[in-house]
Amino acid sequence: MNFWSDNWVGSTSLKEACPHLFKLEKNKRCKAKDRFWRNGGSLGWAWDWHRNPSSAQEMEEWVKIFKLMNAASWKEGTDSWEWLGDKDREFSVSSVKKMLIKNKDVRNNYVMRWCKWVPAKCNIHVWRVEMNRIPTRGALERRNLSIPSIECALCEVGRESADHITTGCFVSTIVWDHISRWCKIAPIYGFSVRDMLEFHKIIKLGEIEKEVFHRIIIIGCWRIWKARNEKVFEGKEVKVEEIIGDIKVLGFLWFNKRSKYRSVDWLKWYKFDFM
Ligand SMILES: [Zn+2]
Structure with missing residues (x-):
């Protein structure tokens, strides 16, 4: 999972959420695991900047990243995709169908009778x-x-x-x-x-x-x-x-x-x- 390009935390990718910090990143293709270190129960950062963030915008974005990371939950293991449309997190065509019709109230839709001899x-x-x-x-x-x-x-x-x-x-x-x-x-x-x-x-x-x-x-x-x-x-x-x-x-x-x-x-x- 790419730390900057994939949308893995928050509503957009970190590259879009924090464009000024992304410019400072040395390895634009780094993985999420490259930017963390874990020691027992504690988690730390492993940044690799061209220079340390210093401008107001860069600092603001840095605070934003910290907030996003604190709000996220972490677990060990390899990356995997999860289907959010089903409580079992398993992808299936029927769950897509269920998701599509779930919020559609069709009770008031008019059912028009097709008239055969009219073109x-x-x-x-x-x-x-x-x-x-x-x-x-x-x-x-x-x-x-x-x-x-x-x-x-x-x-x-x-x-x-x-x-x-x-x-x-x-x-x-x-x-x-x-x-x-x-x-x-x-x-x-x-x-x-x-x-x-x-x-x-x-x-x-x-x-x-x-x-x-x-x-x-x-x-x-x-x-x-x-x-x-x-x-x-x-x-x-x-x-x-x-x-x-x-x-x-x-x-x-x-x-x-x-x-x-x-x-x-x-x-x-x-x-x-x-x-
Ligand atoms: Zn008229």
Whole structure:
């Protein structure tokens, strides 16, 4: 064990904790045992400096080393590694796993149902939105990234966040209002992405309609974010009717090609009538 380079006492290596003393050390690769002598029960130092420490910084660091050594416990024998993640100090993959999940409280994590006939890009997007893991301007500002504005790129009024883009934004409000009328249900009100993903559970619709409505919400979230990105990165104007049209057309395409209900024609889809 290297006295200066290995992190064997304190929270860092002694080289980092005491850089001025390290400069004075003659043998920078010396072992820990080279710097101690033991006589019976007493322990002494065996320094080897280019010159004795004398400056205020050097003396300060020397005191620091003494304090660290006094706080440490000593035993005879050769050096060995110990795994601190387990009470037996034995390394094992299961103890790593236990350590990783030990302090993670996952009880409040939302379990998102993967929707088979909706493409992975939409499912993944909504999964990330629910966890607030999309690069909205609000999220970028929180990470101290320099951005020209934190205003929502779609409505240019609210602070841009995952919840705002999905539920609070003027653009998404119009989209959801249209979707609720198309699906013949009461207006959709949600305060968070999770509300939107749970909404299908409380509406009065048949089984197929409920399933379609839920998928439409997922496709809608993805399409609204796509419109936002097209405006930010390509300067494309946001057209709500285009967003709504895409949600319906893509929804029909994916429903017809990928779901088990393939007999539904466009007219039925257009009228939201699956009987
Ligand atoms: Zn907005």
